Structures are given as structure tokens and as C-alpha cells.
């Protein structure tokens with residue numbers, strides 16, 4: 001991820017994005033839609049969490065009396081992050097083409113949680129990969145197995161496009177860090193344009 005142009009779909013509270021920022025990508029854009037059923041703004045909350053972590057591009061520098069604070073130093077060590085609105089239901093072919101021209105790696109963590117989002121999310125992933133070609137845009141998907149059937153239909157619908165999907169869960173599996181790990185399996189997938197596959 002270091003030095004790459006990274007983009008996240010459904011960033012939520014921003015934990016994945018904050019971890020990505022620490023890996024010093026060339027650029028990092030975190031996206032989500034602008035409201036949940038309670039009318040809370042997901043993007044506002046995301047912005048707040050990034051600010052708490054000193055990661056907002058627009059944030060003014062924090063300085064102590066000497067003019068250089070530890071906090072500022074830490075911030076310069078990390079990449080800064082941008083927040084953008086991307087609603088999978090409203091994304092157009094043109095908007096996806098414009099995103100794809102500025103991005104190398106797309107991340108999506110725990111975004112397959114209800115059947116209604118499967119088709120629009122798959123359309124966004126296909127649209128980004130297709131628009132980027134002949135550049136190789138890589139999509140990394142982390143799926144928490146909440147509802148096996150929903151995730152299965154997501155993978156099936158994803159395979160209907162001209163993409164190659166590789167499960168890389170085992171390759172990147174690390175020892176559990178938290179007590180609750182293991183309760184839900186997390187599967188990781190790497191998705192690219194199928195024209196990059198084969199001899």
C-alpha cells in the first residue's frame with residue numbers, strides 16, 4: 001500500500017482507513033454515503049474520527065509554544081486522508097471512470113451485510129475495474145461472514161463480470177489479536193480484471 005493511490009468503499013467509522021494511512025499511501029480517499037436510517041451523517045462521524053487521529057488534509061497544524069508539537073510531528077509521519085461521498089446506488093459510469101483514473105488499490109471491509117446492497121456494490125466494483133483497464137486496478141475485499149448466503153450471492157454476482165477473484169485469506173492470516181476474533185470468519189479476496197490472468 002505504501003506509495004500507492006488507495007480508495008476505500010464504505011469506510012464507516014474509519015478504522016481500516018486510519019490503519020491504511022499509517023502505511024503511507026501516496027493518496028487515500030475514504031468514502032461512504034451520507035446518512036443512515038437514524039439520519040446521522042456517516043461522513044461527519046468519519047471526519048470527526050480522522051480529526052481525532054490528526055489525519056485530515058484540511059486540518060490546521062497544531063503547535064505548542066515552541067512552534068513544533070509532538071502531535072504535529074506524528075501527523076507529518078502519516079499520510080493525510082480525504083473524505084468523499086460515494087453512494088453505490090447513485091454512482092454513475094462517468095463518476096466511476098473519474099475515480100478509477102486516480103486510484104490503484106480499492107479496499108472494502110465488511111460491506112456485504114445485507115442483500116439489498118449486493119447488486120449496486122458489485123456494479124461499483126465492476127465499473128471501477130473496467131474503467132481503469134488497461135491499468136491494473138486491484139480491489140481487496142474483506143468479508144465478515146455474517147450471512148453466508150448474502151456473501152455467496154455477492155461472490156457469484158461479482159464473478160459474472162470479467163474479473164478474476166482470488167481468495168487470499170490463508171496467505172495473510174495472522175494470529176488472533178482480540179478475544180472476539182474467531183467468532184466470525186473474515187475472508188479476504190483480491191479482484192482484478194480477468195484480462196490480467198493467464199499466460
Ligand SMILES: C[S@@+](CC[C@H](N)C(=O)[O-])C[C@H]1O[C@@H](n2cnc3c(N)ncnc32)[C@H](O)[C@@H]1O
Pocket residue numbers: 009010011012013014015016031032033042086087088089108109110111113117
Ligand atoms: C458494516 S459497515 C463496515 C464499515 C467499515 N468498512 C468497517 O469495516 O468498519 C458497512 C458500511 O457500508 C456503508 N454503506 C452501506 N450502504 C452504502 C451505500 N449505498 N453506499 C456507500 N456506502 C454504503 C455503511 O454506511 C457502512 O459504513
